[in-house]
Amino acid sequence: MLLENDPNKDNLDKINSEIELCQRCSLGSLCTNHVPGEGNPEANLLFIGEAPGRNEDINGKPFCGKAGRIFDELLEASGYRRKDIYVANILKCRPPQNRNPKPEEIRLCTPYLVRQLKVIQPKIICCLGNFAVDFIMRKFNLSEKVQSIGKIHGKIFIPPKIKSLKIVPLYHPASATYNPNMINILKNDFRMLKNIPV
Ligand code: URA
Secondary structure (H helix, E strand, O other), X not given: OXXXXXXXXXXXXXXXXXXXXXXXXXXXXXXXOOOOXXXXXXXXXXXXXXXXXXXXXXXXXXXOOHHHHHHHHHHHHHOOOHHHOEXXXXXXOOOHHHOOOOHHHHHHHHHHHHHHHHHHOOOEEEEEOHHHHHHHHHHOOOHHHOXXXXXXXXXXXXXXXXXXXXXXXEOOOOHHHHOOOHHHHHHHHHHHHOOOOO
8 A cells, every 4th residue: 555544534525625625824715716636536647736827726627727738738648548647736726926835835735635645546656846756755755866857857766665656757747838848858758657557
């Protein structure tokens, strides 16, 4: 088992309903909609982004705006379909003007993500961008392997105590909107996902 599940039989509906009411930090009252995550509750492959953007905030769904269109194009290269995977974020609410998540917001919000991971038990966790890479690699005792995303993107990391799990750092899809060269790098990394056994 990837992470011990809670004895009180947690489940995704319960977690996601709690997220929708969350006021643990100020983002809870600033957002239009909380964005718990979406996808197959039995997914082998789970993606973690940074935080909802404007469209995600309006729709309550992850990766449905500009970055979402790039994500869908990349996912096609991976051979996976949205219905096969689960998509979550480090923060469940949009930070104003899409600013970076604050450490305190990450501390207060990530217990939800950890509960989602315990219930879904994915075999592969793909971390989209630095915030997800940093949180997940530290969580799974891979702190000493954390380097800049330029050095570790597309590599597979296996947590020391959980040999059945693979963690894959990837550039954030939004990086392709600032730098058109990124799309090819991202596509190469996503193509590699279809060859990782689950
Ligand atoms: N960027 C993210 O990191 N997550 C989303 O859901 C949308 C954009």
